[in-house]
Amino acid sequence: MPPVNPKIALFVTCLVDMFRPSAAFAAVGLLEAAGCVVAVPQTQTCCGQPSYNSGDRSGAMLLAAQTIRTLMAYDYVVVPSGSCAAMIKRHYPELLSADVALAAQARALAAKTYELTRFLHDVMQFRPASAASENTTYLDSCSGLRELGVQAQPRALAPSGFIENGDAETCCGFGGTFCVKYTGVSTAIADKKLNKLAATGATTVTGGDLGCLMHLAGRAARRGLPLRFRHVAEVLAGDTHTPAIGEAGK
Amino acid sequence: MQRRPAAFNANANEALLDADLQLALGAAETGFGVKRRKAISGLPEFEALCDQAAAIKDHVLDHLDTYLERFEAQVFASGGMVHWCEDAEQARQIILTLCQSVNARMVTKGKSMIAEEIGLNPFLEANNIQPVETDLGEYIIQLADEAPSHIIGPALHKTKDQVSDLFHAHHPAIGYPDRLTEGEALVGEARAILRQKYLRADAGITGANFLIAETGSTVIVTNEGNGDMTQIFPRMHIVVASIEKIVPTLEDAATLLRVLARSATGQEMSVYTTFSTGPKRRGDADGPEQFHVVLLDNGRTEILGGDQRDILRCIRCGACMNNCPVYMAAGGHAYGATYMGPMGSVLTPNLTSLKQAQALPFASSFCGKCEAVCPMRIPLPKLMRDLRNDAHATRITPARERIGLALWSWLGQRPALYHGISGIGLRALNILARGRGRLSWLPLAGGWTKTRDFPAPQSESFMAQWARQRKPDA
Numbered sequence: 001m002p003p004v005n006p007k008i009a010l011f012v013t014c015l016v017d018m019f020r021p022s023a024a025f026a027a028v029g030l031l032e033a034a035g036c037v038v039a040v041p042q043t044q045t046c047c048g049q050p051s052y053n054s055g056d057r058s059g060a061m062l063l064a065a066q067t068i069r070t071l072m073a074y075d076y077v078v079v080p081s082g083s084c085a086a087m088i089k090r091h092y093p094e095l096l097s098a099d100v101a102l103a104a105q106a107r108a109l110a111a112k113t114y115e116l117t118r119f120l121h122d123v124m125q126f127r128p129a130s131a132a133s134e135n136t137t138y139l140d141s142c143s144g145l146r147e148l149g150v151q152a153q154p155r156a157l158a159p160s161g162f163i164e165n166g167d168a169e170t171c172c173g174f175g176g177t178f179c180v181k182y183t184g185v186s187t188a189i190a191d192k193k194l195n196k197l198a199a200t201g202a203t204t205v206t207g208g209d210l211g212c213l214m215h216l217a218g219r220a221a222r223r224g225l226p227l228r229f230r231h232v233a234e235v236l237a238g239d240t241h242t243p244a245i246g247e248a249g250k
Numbered sequence: 251m252q253r254r255p256a257a258f259n260a261n262a263n264e265a266l267l268d269a270d271l272q273l274a275l276g277a278a279e280t281g282f283g284v285k286r287r288k289a290i291s292g293l294p295e296f297e298a299l300c301d302q303a304a305a306i307k308d309h310v311l312d313h314l315d316t317y318l319e320r321f322e323a324q325v326f327a328s329g330g331m332v333h334w335c336e337d338a339e340q341a342r343q344i345i346l347t348l349c350q351s352v353n354a355r356m357v358t359k360g361k362s363m364i365a366e367e368i369g370l371n372p373f374l375e376a377n378n379i380q381p382v383e384t385d386l387g388e389y390i391i392q393l394a395d396e397a398p399s400h401i402i403g404p405a406l407h408k409t410k411d412q413v414s415d416l417f418h419a420h421h422p423a424i425g426y427p428d429r430l431t432e433g434e435a436l437v438g439e440a441r442a443i444l445r446q447k448y449l450r451a452d453a454g455i456t457g458a459n460f461l462i463a464e465t466g467s468t469v470i471v472t473n474e475g476n477g478d479m480t481q482i483f484p485r486m487h488i489v490v491a492s493i494e495k496i497v498p499t500l501e502d503a504a505t506l507l508r509v510l511a512r513s514a515t516g517q518e519m520s521v522y523t524t525f526s527t528g529p530k531r532r533g534d535a536d537g538p539e540q541f542h543v544v545l546l547d548n549g550r551t552e553i554l555g556g557d558q559r560d561i562l563r564c565i566r567c568g569a570c571m572n573n574c575p576v577y578m579a580a581g582g583h584a585y586g587a588t589y590m591g592p593m594g595s596v597l598t599p600n601l602t603s604l605k606q607a608q609a610l611p612f613a614s615s616f617c618g619k620c621e622a623v624c625p626m627r628i629p630l631p632k633l634m635r636d637l638r639n640d641a642h643a644t645r646i647t648p649a650r651e652r653i654g655l656a657l658w659s660w661l662g663q664r665p666a667l668y669h670g671i672s673g674i675g676l677r678a679l680n681i682l683a684r685g686r687g688r689l690s691w692l693p694l695a696g697g698w699t700k701t702r703d704f705p706a707p708q709s710e711s712f713m714a715q716w717a718r719q720r721k722p723d724a
Contacts, residue, residue, distance in 0.1 A: 051658060053616060055641055056659065142615070142616075173615060218688065247688075
């Protein structure tokens with residue numbers, strides 16, 4: 001049985017907060033429709049993943065501690081991003097292992113932290129009523145797929161499913177700071193991915209990680225490819241009126 | 251051209267413009283992927299075998315001294331010799347001494363990455379001994395005077411047309427005047443040339459995939475049989491191998507062999523799996539008169555004692571690079587080192603210096619596919635991340651990156667300031683975007699906008715809008 005009216009902290013993530021509030025509003029709408037009581041703790045900032053993956057372990061530890069303090073008090077923490085959710089769920093316990101008290105808190109937080117689609121599907125057993133997934137292909141992001149096992153859930157949540165692109169296990173080339181440090185390689189990987197996505201005939205690409213989507217949307221726009229990019233929360237909430245990522249307002 | 255790890259980015263950008271290389275990489279990426287998946291789907295216990303294989307190597311690393319000594323004793327008992335070498339220079343010298351002891355002018359070589367690691371070929375040439383590579387891929391790149399671009403497919407970066415040109419540039423002088431273009435004909439020509447070499451070689455040098463402590467045997471796997479002819483025909487067989495290649499028993503070697511070929515080429519077994527135990531015995535029909543194993547440390551005991559020791563489980567199957575999006579875009583030469591791809595990005599800084607090779611552990615999107623396909627369960631992203639930590643902690647990363655990261659974590663601990671400053675940033679981006687939805691240029695963000703537009707923010711941050719619309723939560 002799914003929990004009744006669980007109190008959820010939405011951990012928005014830096015990118016969604018700054019660049020795609022519509023995805024956060026869509027996530028709130030989905031969670032509320034599923035019966036959750038959604039809070040957005042105002043002291044949340046960054047989970048520390050950029051620091052962690054750039055070698056700044058002490059900076060990452062400070063941000064992890066700050067994030068744990070912000071999110072501890074809720075029944076569940078839901079994150080509209082596979083990589084930020086994996087940071088909390090898979091990497092916080094190891095990152096904070098030297099501090100016994102903090103490590104225990106990290107493990108407790110990890111246990112109740114979920115990527116959005118996985119939470120909606122696995123925990124709330126929710127089926128969105130108004131999802132708009134026609135002509136849409138789903139971009140599996142690597143962290144969500146390999147670190148959290150997010151694969152069946154987004155597909156099951158879309159009533160008509162998604163158009164499969166047969167390339168779920170291959171990276172899109174984003175990789176956080178990797179995409180600006182090694183621009184050429186990152187772009188070459190993006191181009192291979194975009195060619196496969198375009199070959200599906202889908203007009204919209206959706207996915208759970210805004211970083212990957214912004215990277216591909218930016219590259220597709222530069223190449224003039226007729227693909228639109230939306231966060232999976234928007235697609236599942238049936239939000240088709242908000243301009244797609246990188247599109248001008250109407 | 252000699253490439254350096256520090257120039258990975260420039261090397262990679264050059265590689266991306268090389269149409270032949272991209273063609274070769276594209277074919278390899280598809281081929282390796284399909285074959286590995288097929289091989290693994292035919293063996294339901296594959297994942298369990300990988301766990302066993304990793305456990306064997308972990309056990310070996312815990313007791314490396316014991317097994318190495320047992321191996322040496324068994325080699326000696328079967329009439330061979332073991333030569334312990336702390337570094338590349340010692341290994342080169344002992345190999346030279348061995349070759350000179352049989353007045354070697356020409357030696358045949360089976361494929362060996364350790365020979366690459368110690369720079370054996372140029373050293374032998376400088377000492378008037380001609381090394382002849384007998385693995386087809388190695389033979390090709392020896393003609394081209396290049397380094398291997400892949401640990402199991404040294405000439406993976408070459409197209410068939412390039413090989414055709416290369417053979418036609420070199421072979422007419424030794425009696426093969428025709429330009430060949432078909433794969434089979436090219437292979438046939440190389441085979442005919444190499445056949446003459448085996449019988450004339452004064453010594454044969456091979457690597458080893460495994461060293462078996464129980465029997466003192468060395469094991470090689472090949473698909474061409476070149477390794478067998480390299481080690482059987484000459485009077486002296488020299489095996490050059492690094493110390494972590496050891497396994498306790500024949501049975502353990504069998505377990506590792508079962509995951510090796512499937513992970514590497516997608517074969518169930520390589521065409522030839524050859525066990526060598528000592529020199530020719532009285533009554534043996536053939537085999538070398540002398541059997542020498544050159545055991546190389548070259549920094550490995552250092553790795554063994556540190557937090558990167560998982561990389562010593564590597565059995566050089568190449569699955570990590572075959573499945574690496576970065577390797578498949580940049581090719582192996584971009585790494586500027588003996589080893590490439592994810593395993594190389596970990597091993598190179600450990601074997602050389604992190605300062606010189608720090609670009610490599612950063613050359614990963616951390617997509618995690620290398621770890622997912624590694625049959626030896628090596629946590630490659632974690633090892634690369636640990637190297638990034640070391641690079642950051644020892645302040646060898648660029649200062650502006652360290653300052654940026656320090657600012658980011660400082661700001662992230664001050665939520666009000668963080669949200670205030672991100673609000674200002676968003677307003678600035680919106681002014682620059684002028685309602686177009688995306689920016690084609692951004693100050694200080696050339697790394698993004700050189701090849702990609704930057705999607706503009708929608709308007710205000712979500713947090714700001716939420717605070718206005720709903721009662722803020724603590």
